[in-house]
Amino acid sequence: MSVRFWRPLPRRLRVGAVVAVLLAGSLAGLVHDTPATAVAVPSDQVTSHGPGAGRGHGRGFDEPAVGFAPPSTRLVPATPEEVGLNTAEIEGMLADLRAYLEAPSDGRPLYPGAVVLAAHDGKIVVHEAMGHAVKYADANGTELPADQQVPMRPDTIFDMASISKLFTSIVVMQQVEAGRIDLDAPVASYLPTFATNGKESITVRQLLTHTSGLPSWRRLWDYPDRESRIRAALEVAPKAPPQTLYEYSDLNLITLGVLVEKVSGKPLDVLVREGITEPLGMVDTGYNPPAAKLDRIAATEYQTDPPRGMVRGSVHDENAWSLGGVAGHAGIFSTANDLAILAQTILNGGTYQRQRILRRESVAQMLADYNEAFPGHAHGLGFELDQRFYMGALSAPSTAGHTGFTGTSIVIDPLSRSFVILLTNRVHPRREWSNVNPARRVVADRLAQALAVTPRRGRTAWYTGRDDATTATLTLPVRLRTDRTRLAFDLFVDTEDSDRLTLEISRGETWEPLPFVVASRGRVSEHDGVISGFTGRVWQVARAEIDGPPGEVRIRWRFTSDPSQRGRGVYVDGVRLGDAEGTLFDGEREPDAFLADGWVQADR
Structure with a gap:
C-alpha cells in the first residue's frame, strides 16, 4: 500500500515561517x-x-x-x-x-x-x-x-x-518617537561610561531584547552611594559579545533607565x-x-x-x-x-x-x-x-x-x-x-x-481534551472499495511543539504515518503524518490520498501530550472518505463508527 498527498502543490504556495505569517496578518498588517x-x-x-x-x-x-x-x-x-x-x-x-x-x-x-x-x-x-x-x-x-x-x-x-x-521600555520608545534615541545607536554614544570593558558596540535595541551580552545581575547595594552603584552597573564587563547570547539581565534595563534620564533631562x-x-x-x-x-x-x-x-x-x-x-x-x-x-x-x-x-x-x-x-x-x-x-x-x-x-x-x-x-x-x-x-x-x-472553538460541521467536533502526559486515539475502521481513496477532514491544532497529532493507517497489526496536506486562507503546508505547535488558531482542511487494494483498514488520529504546558488542543471534524464510486464515509452521519479513547465530542 502506498500513500500519496491528495494534491501536490507548487512550492511557492507552501507555508513559510509561521511567525512571519502571523505578524503579517494579525497585528494591524504588521x-x-x-x-x-x-x-x-x-x-x-x-x-x-x-x-x-x-x-x-x-x-x-x-x-x-x-x-x-x-x-x-x-x-x-x-x-x-x-x-x-x-x-x-x-x-x-x-x-x-x-x-x-x-x-x-x-x-x-x-x-x-x-x-x-x-x-x-x-x-x-x-x-x-x-x-x-x-x-x-x-x-x-x-x-x-x-x-x-x-x-x-x-x-x-x-x-x-x-x-x-x-x-x-515604553519610556524608551517615547524617547525614540521624540527623536532623542536611535534604537540601533550604540548605548555609549549617549552614556560614554558604558563603553568600558569592550561594550562600545552594544545598541539600545540589544538592551531591550536582552541580547547585549551583559550578565544578568550585579550586587549593587555593597557600593557606598547611588552614584557608585550606577557606575558599577554601567561599567560591568560583558558576559559575551552582543547578539551572540540571550541573557535576561536587570542590568540592561538599569542602563536604559539611566539613558532615558540622560537624554530627556x-x-x-x-x-x-x-x-x-x-x-x-x-x-x-x-x-x-x-x-x-x-x-x-x-x-x-x-x-x-x-x-x-x-x-x-x-x-x-x-x-x-x-x-x-x-x-x-x-x-x-x-x-x-x-x-x-x-x-x-x-x-x-x-x-x-x-x-x-x-x-x-x-x-x-x-x-x-x-x-x-x-x-x-x-x-x-x-x-x-x-x-x-x-x-x-x-x-x-x-x-x-x-x-x-x-x-x-x-x-x-x-x-x-x-x-x-x-x-x-x-x-x-x-x-x-x-x-x-x-x-x-x-x-x-x-x-x-x-474562549470557544466552534465545530465546523454540525454541533460537535472530536476534541483531545486537556490532560497532560496522555495518549488519546480516535480510530475509524472502514472497508475500502477501490485502489484509490481520498480522506478529508477539518482540523484545528493549537499545541506546544512537543504535543503532537499523528495521522496513521493500518491494514493489520502495525501502523504507519499517513502524510497529509493542510490548507487555510491561502496557507498550505505538507506534513509527514505529524502536526503540532501554533498553526494560526484557524480551522484548516486536511487531505490525504490512500493507494492500495480494497479491504479493511483502520485510520487513526493519535495525540500524545508531554507532562506539562498544553495549548488549546486539537479538534477533528467533518471526516469524509470518497473514491471513484462516490462517498464512502461521512463522519457527520455516522459518528458511532469512531472508536474514541481519550477523545470526546465537544460543542466548543
Whole structure:
C-alpha cells in the first residue's frame, strides 16, 4: 500500500515561517521582513473570521483578530456569558487559584494571597481577590494574629518587580518617537561610561531584547552611594559579545533607565508619571508609594541581606532599593485595575480613553520578535513573546507579557483581544517558598479554554481534551472499495511543539504515518503524518490520498501530550472518505463508527 498527498502543490504556495505569517496578518498588517524594518499599517477595523463571526458575542479562540482593537475600546465589566465565554472555566480559574492558598504536603502554600483580572474584547469578566496581603511575621512563616493579618482586596497594591521593565521600555520608545534615541545607536554614544570593558558596540535595541551580552545581575547595594552603584552597573564587563547570547539581565534595563534620564533631562519616575500613568489615569501606579496607601499594599519578603526585616511599601528588589526605589528594572507598584488599563492600551495600539502614549508603529515594534536567532527566547522591545511557561494556552507568536519576581504576571493576547493579570505576593515571607508559574499557567489556560472553538460541521467536533502526559486515539475502521481513496477532514491544532497529532493507517497489526496536506486562507503546508505547535488558531482542511487494494483498514488520529504546558488542543471534524464510486464515509452521519479513547465530542 502506498500513500500519496491528495494534491501536490507548487512550492511557492507552501507555508513559510509561521511567525512571519502571523505578524503579517494579525497585528494591524504588521510587516516583518526583518525586525529592524517592522512597521504597522493603520487599521481600526474589528475583523472576525470563521464560523462564529457575527454570532453576537466576543470572538472565539478560532477567530483570530486582525490589527489592533479600535482605539475607542475601553474597559467595562461584563459577565462571561455576555462575551461568549464559558462561565464554568472562569469559575474553575478562581477555584484553582483558591486551591493554591492551601498548603500542600510541604506545608507551604503557593502564595498567601492573589488578585486576578481577566478581560476579553474590552470586557472585564473577572476581577477577584483572595487570601491575605499580609499574613506572616517573620522569615520562618510565623503567622500573625488573625486581627493583624490583612485580607487581599481587588485594589491591593503590589510590588510589580520586573513588570517595571515594561514601563521603562515604553519610556524608551517615547524617547525614540521624540527623536532623542536611535534604537540601533550604540548605548555609549549617549552614556560614554558604558563603553568600558569592550561594550562600545552594544545598541539600545540589544538592551531591550536582552541580547547585549551583559550578565544578568550585579550586587549593587555593597557600593557606598547611588552614584557608585550606577557606575558599577554601567561599567560591568560583558558576559559575551552582543547578539551572540540571550541573557535576561536587570542590568540592561538599569542602563536604559539611566539613558532615558540622560537624554530627556528628567528622572525616570517623572517620565513614567508624565508619559504613562497620568494620561492613562493609572491612579495607583508609580514608584515609592506614599505612606497613606500602606494599608492597601501587599507585603513581600522578610529580608536579612540587606537587613530590612519584613518589606512592605518599599521595593522588594535590593538593587532597586539601593537606587532609591526608582530603577529601570524594578520599583513600580500597581494594582490589577491599573495594569488592565495598560494592557488595553497595548491592544488598542497605544491609545486609551483618547489618550495616546505611543504611536501604533511603536507598539507594533514592541510586539515584534527580534530574537529569532535565539529559539525559545522570543522577545520584542521590552515585551516577552510566546512564553508558554507562564502564558499557557494563550501562547502564540504575538502573545506578549512579562513576569515579576514577587509573583506578578501579565499576558496580553492580541489574537483574541484578551488579557489576564495575576498578582500574588508569593515571596511573602520568603522567596524560596514557591514557584508561582503553575498559577500563572492556570489563569491563562482557563481563559483560553473559556474562549470557544466552534465545530465546523454540525454541533460537535472530536476534541483531545486537556490532560497532560496522555495518549488519546480516535480510530475509524472502514472497508475500502477501490485502489484509490481520498480522506478529508477539518482540523484545528493549537499545541506546544512537543504535543503532537499523528495521522496513521493500518491494514493489520502495525501502523504507519499517513502524510497529509493542510490548507487555510491561502496557507498550505505538507506534513509527514505529524502536526503540532501554533498553526494560526484557524480551522484548516486536511487531505490525504490512500493507494492500495480494497479491504479493511483502520485510520487513526493519535495525540500524545508531554507532562506539562498544553495549548488549546486539537479538534477533528467533518471526516469524509470518497473514491471513484462516490462517498464512502461521512463522519457527520455516522459518528458511532469512531472508536474514541481519550477523545470526546465537544460543542466548543
